[in-house]
Amino acid sequence: MTTALPPTLDDRLPRYQQLRDLFAAAVADGRWRPGEAIPPEDSLAATHEVAVGTVRKALAVLVAEGMLERRQGRGTFVRRGSFGNALARFFRMTDAKGRPMRPVSRILSRQVLPASAEVAEHLGVADGAPIIALTRLRLVDGAPLLFEEVHLPRDPFALLMDLPFAEFGDLLYPLYETACGKVVASARETIRFGMPPAAAAAALGIDAGVPTAIIDRVAFGFDQAPLEFRRSYGPAERFSYSIDIR
Amino acid sequence: MTTALPPTLDDRLPRYQQLRDLFAAAVADGRWRPGEAIPPEDSLAATHEVAVGTVRKALAVLVAEGMLERRQGRGTFVRRGSFGNALARFFRMTDAKGRPMRPVSRILSRQVLPASAEVAEHLGVADGAPIIALTRLRLVDGAPLLFEEVHLPRDPFALLMDLPFAEFGDLLYPLYETACGKVVASARETIRFGMPPAAAAAALGIDAGVPTAIIDRVAFGFDQAPLEFRRSYGPAERFSYSIDIR
């Protein structure tokens, strides 16, 4: 199910807000694709019968929301998912001599399961709905650093069940985009400390009594619908998180 | 008294950017004070000899940066520091029955010290420069939850050395504003996990071997200058941090 697109534009809203909703819908339903340029300002103004300044204001809102990107002299583009390697935000990624280390990912398991209550809650699906469950190990310099449980609604991600593990690559979000047409636009992360479950401890090669950082992440698409729920475990003593607060 | 305007206004910058810098300087040096309204748009446009639209664009930038706040029909206002109780972002603040708990603060010690290399680095002052060092305990339901080491440059905060502990209140940032005229506008936090120093363990009433969440925070003013460096310790098992990522 897709989030209800507003078939009726609210005339009480300012015109630039109505335009914003129109443009956001075009991105959310794929008429405007990530990485591609949208029509020029004056063309949009003409087709929607408003002044260019009103289009500019609507686009400015979308740029502020992170959905669009403007490049002077080239055009306005739909932003690609750009979380890059979020792992680097979490864990110290340099070795003893301060050299950066390159992370590698390995898929450990893949199956379709009915959603648990917790997973269903995070993904906004019905209890027991079919879910793709991946476990994944991320290594640095050949040593395990992070164990991840990834949960995806089967519906738009079914293609991942047929993909050989070797073709998953080191990052999942670009794969979601290229293989399933889903772009991760934002996320909510919750961090806590606790003891790892047996599977995580085993995969990481640590004792079940070693404290671990536990990061829950729900990733959302441009339409604010949940796309992925991920729980990651890593040794607490290597954990470090930095954030700017406005 | 009229403060000297910033001697370097870059004519190569767009006019709205020059205006932004002018207005930001007015806030940073206190000519426009937190909570107060700034002059109306058309007045600003007249005194700076630009169109109202250009003033509006400059103000929009400052609103996006969090420095100003617009209220339709009333005016444009300098924002007050509004971190509220940042403690609530970090630790579970509800009791076993889910009722919210009210935090209380108690100052434990206060002295002037030469800045260590680490503190000097964070505060952007010279090594060994005089620093006000506070230690502080934050309690919930009468039980210690967080131990904090607060470091301030003595220069603008000297008044705090004469204030009775009883008058510090539960939050420091409003005190910085009312007593010292310094507004905290943003901050950078770094979270990690480790063992508490002896003083922290003693104040929290825990064993020095109990795992602890360690939060370093550098707080900045509107002019991006560091105002405070704070290191907080709390029991890891009560720690939980949630953040939205764009």
Place this chain on the structure above:
DNA sequence: TAGTGGTCTAGACCACCGT
């Protein structure tokens, strides 16, 4: 009612980019 910010328009010129 008077004053404020919010919205919208129409048009001019500038700066950047690829060909």
Place this chain on the structure above:
DNA sequence: CGGTGGTCTAGACCACTAG
């Protein structure tokens, strides 16, 4: 060079707030 977004202007009308 032609096309794009970036900046700036001038003016009109609307919506909200306070007295």
